[in-house]
Amino acid sequence: MIRRIFALLIILNLSACAELQQVVDSLPQTEGVISSADIASGLRQALDQGIDKQVTKLTQTDGFYKNELVKILLPSELQKVDDALRKIGLSSLADEGLKALNRAAEDAVKEATPIFINAVKGITFNDAKNILLGEENAATTYLTTKTQTDLYNKFKPVIESSFSKVSADQIWTNLITKYNNLPLTNDVNPDLTDYVTGEALKGVYTMIAVEEKEIRNKVSSRTTDLLKKVFALQD
Structure with a gap:
C-alpha cells in the first residue's frame, strides 16, 4: 500500500510519461481525482480538527486535572513534599497544590491556538507527503517541531x-515552607513555572496525537469529504 501511495504522489508532481502511465493503470480506481493541493489541504484539515476538538478540551476547567492522559503530576522533587504533608494530616492542602498546577496549564493552553493555526497554514505539499506516509503521529511530530519553541x-x-x-x-510557598520546616528534611525550591510549562506542552501534543490516530484509523472520524479522500490513500 505504501508503494501505491508513493507512486500516486510522484504522479501528482511529475509530468506524465509512458512509464508513469503504466503505474497509474496499476492503481485501484478511486472516485474523482486528488491533487497535491488536496493532500496538503486534507492534512491541514486533520490538524485543525485535532486542535479544535482536543486542544480546546484542555482549556476547560479540569481539562488537565481530570484527564489521566495529561494530568500534571508532581515532579520527583516535590513528590516527597506531597507524601510528607499527607502523613501529617495536610492531604487537602496537598490536593489543592496539585490542582493549582493543572489550573495554570488549563489557563495557558488558551494561548496556543493562534500559534498552531500559523503552523498549520505553513504546511507544504512536501510536508504533507511526509506526514501522510509517516508514522501514525507524523502530523503531531510536524506540529511539535514547528511550534514547540x-x-x-x-x-x-x-x-x-x-x-x-x-x-x-501562595499555595506552593505554603506547602514548601511547611515541608522545609519539618525535621530531618532537605530544603526544596523547584522551578514550578518551568516544570508546568513543559508538562502543559506535553499535554497539548498528546491530545493532538489522540485525534490524529483517530483520523488515521477510524473512517468515522474523517468528518469531511476531503479528509475521507486523502486518508483513504493510507488505508
Whole structure:
C-alpha cells in the first residue's frame, strides 16, 4: 500500500510519461481525482480538527486535572513534599497544590491556538507527503517541531501569571515552607513555572496525537469529504 501511495504522489508532481502511465493503470480506481493541493489541504484539515476538538478540551476547567492522559503530576522533587504533608494530616492542602498546577496549564493552553493555526497554514505539499506516509503521529511530530519553541515562550509567562491568579504561588510557598520546616528534611525550591510549562506542552501534543490516530484509523472520524479522500490513500 505504501508503494501505491508513493507512486500516486510522484504522479501528482511529475509530468506524465509512458512509464508513469503504466503505474497509474496499476492503481485501484478511486472516485474523482486528488491533487497535491488536496493532500496538503486534507492534512491541514486533520490538524485543525485535532486542535479544535482536543486542544480546546484542555482549556476547560479540569481539562488537565481530570484527564489521566495529561494530568500534571508532581515532579520527583516535590513528590516527597506531597507524601510528607499527607502523613501529617495536610492531604487537602496537598490536593489543592496539585490542582493549582493543572489550573495554570488549563489557563495557558488558551494561548496556543493562534500559534498552531500559523503552523498549520505553513504546511507544504512536501510536508504533507511526509506526514501522510509517516508514522501514525507524523502530523503531531510536524506540529511539535514547528511550534514547540514559540509555545514554550508563550506559555511560560501565562503560567507564571496564572499561578498568581489561581493562588498557586501562595499555595506552593505554603506547602514548601511547611515541608522545609519539618525535621530531618532537605530544603526544596523547584522551578514550578518551568516544570508546568513543559508538562502543559506535553499535554497539548498528546491530545493532538489522540485525534490524529483517530483520523488515521477510524473512517468515522474523517468528518469531511476531503479528509475521507486523502486518508483513504493510507488505508
